[in-house]
Amino acid sequence: MRNTHFEDGKWWVSPYNFVPEVRDSMTLPPQVQIHDATLRDGEQTPGVVFSIDDKIRIASKMDEIGVDRIEAGMPAVSPQDAQAISEISKLGLKAKIFTFARAMKQDIDMALECGADGVIIEVPIGYPKLKTQFGWTWEDVFRKSRDVINYAREQGLYAVFFPYDTTRARAEDLENLCKGIMNESPPDSIGIVDTMGCATPEAIKYMVGWVKGMTGLPIEIHTHNDFGMGVATEMAAVAAGAEVVHSCANGLGERTGNAALEELMLGLHLLYGYDTHYKLDKLPELGDLMAELANVPIARNKPVLGRGNFIRESGIGIQYVMHDPLVMFGTHPALTGRQGEVVLGKKSGKQSIAYKMDELGLGELTDDQSAALLNLVKQKGIEKRDLLSDAEFTELLNQVRNAA
Numbered sequence: 001m002r003n004t005h006f007e008d009g010k011w012w013v014s015p016y017n018f019v020p021e022v023r024d025s026m027t028l029p030p031q032v033q034i035h036d037a038t039l040r041d042g043e044q045t046p047g048v049v050f051s052i053d054d055k056i057r058i059a060s061k062m063d064e065i066g067v068d069r070i071e072a073g074m075p076a077v078s079p080q081d082a083q084a085i086s087e088i089s090k091l092g093l094k095a096k097i098f099t100f101a102r103a104m105k106q107d108i109d110m111a112l113e114c115g116a117d118g119v120i121i122e123v124p125i126g127y128p129k130l131k132t133q134f135g136w137t138w139e140d141v142f143r144k145s146r147d148v149i150n151y152a153r154e155q156g157l158y159a160v161f162f163p164y165d166t167t168r169a170r171a172e173d174l175e176n177l178c179k180g181i182m183n184e185s186p187p188d189s190i191g192i193v194d195t196m197g198c199a200t201p202e203a204i205k206y207m208v209g210w211v212k213g214m215t216g217l218p219i220e221i222h223t224h225n226d227f228g229m230g231v232a233t234e235m236a237a238v239a240a241g242a243e244v245v246h247s248c249a250n251g252l253g254e255r256t257g258n259a260a261l262e263e264l265m266l267g268l269h270l271l272y273g274y275d276t277h278y279k280l281d282k283l284p285e286l287g288d289l290m291a292e293l294a295n296v297p298i299a300r301n302k303p304v305l306g307r308g309n310f311i312r313e314s315g316i317g318i319q320y321v322m323h324d325p326l327v328m329f330g331t332h333p334a335l336t337g338r339q340g341e342v343v344l345g346k347k348s349g350k351q352s353i354a355y356k357m358d359e360l361g362l363g364e365l366t367d368d369q370s371a372a373l374l375n376l377v378k379q380k381g382i383e384k385r386d387l388l389s390d391a392e393f394t395e396l397l398n399q400v401r402n403a404a
């Protein structure tokens, strides 16, 4: 694990991430695995439907990037889901393949038929779910889970016990359930699930310690983004010792989505200092594939993938965008397969003009010409309420030269 905030020419993040006062307050596990749920929770984004071929393409690209586990779907949903999982299992990917299952023997049998390595055994434990949706007590949940966890493990599957809506569970329900399963049917790991994305990073840290203390199991964190904290809560869980983070590419998922795969990869590698094997420069290929297949465009200001992340209009410091990007950005654009870009508009400065002249090979200007051109560029930006195209810039340049 690295203890540095800087890697020459690649990134320069806050050194305070690594000061002993901060590091000593964390209990980072030696390694963290990414379990990506795009093919299940990502497809739960209303209106998103992936074909079998789409799922194979997505899983293959994720494997290339270094995702450790792929939750390839829930076979109970449709025969097409089951077929997609079977085909992905046969690809011989490095990633382990998981399915999503209710606490039902038939769902475990389907996981086995699909050739999966592991299974996420989901049961409700949040109090609103138990009380209103299911009319179950924690004992009902325990009775349904016990034999199914044991059956899955006996069949050689890696069993993740996934009591969802964990962050809205009553403490006594979660404690009783954890004790019960540890006595009679210990799984391989346990999920803490912020189904409604409504817990703070501090609460999640507390819960990781609490559930680890009760079970001694590896912790898997699965969060949603309803308060804009999906990634922050997963990072907090890791800081408290969680070993597996669940993600969805492009932050897809129910409602506001799940913790975004690409943001977690950068967070783990750069902000926490894990020496990961992720191919960060391939992330835009996955991002573009997801946007196309899900038909959900990437927001311009989306962390890691947004088109606007490495574009600079504001004049101050513009000369560094291309030549010394870590002055202007926390990461070099090339780290994530991108390029810096200088654009012209209302907020341009003298250096922006010099940069564009050079980029387009338009020759030299006197200081007075440059000042006049900057004025015209700003006026055009204000009038258009947008950026200038290269053609518009060249036209203004010709006006300035012709006026001489």
Ligand SMILES: CC(=O)SCCNC(=O)CCNC(=O)[C@H](O)C(C)(C)COP(=O)(O)OP(=O)(O)OC[C@H]1O[C@@H](n2cnc3c(N)ncnc32)[C@H](O)[C@@H]1OP(=O)(O)O
Pocket: 044, 074, 076, 077, 078, 101, 102, 103, 104, 122, 123, 124, 144, 164, 195
């Ligand atoms: C928080 C969540 O929503 S978890 C899962 C979210 N994902 C999905 O819903 C995936 C898409 N869903 C689907 O395609 C369908 O809803 C299916 C195929 C999963 C289920 O379809 P349905 O035939 O409508 O099943 P239905 O919802 O009636 O449930 C069937 C039974 O499973 C039971 N059940 C539901 N969840 C669980 C669970 N986690 N563990 C055990 N049993 C469960 C129900 O109580 C019900 O039991 P009953 O028949 O004794 O009443």
Ligand SMILES: O=C(O)CCC(=O)C(=O)O
Pocket: 041, 044, 122, 164, 165, 193, 194, 195, 196, 222, 224, 254
């Ligand atoms: O809500 C769901 O879709 C099922 C479980 C889950 O992924 C979650 O609780 O976040």
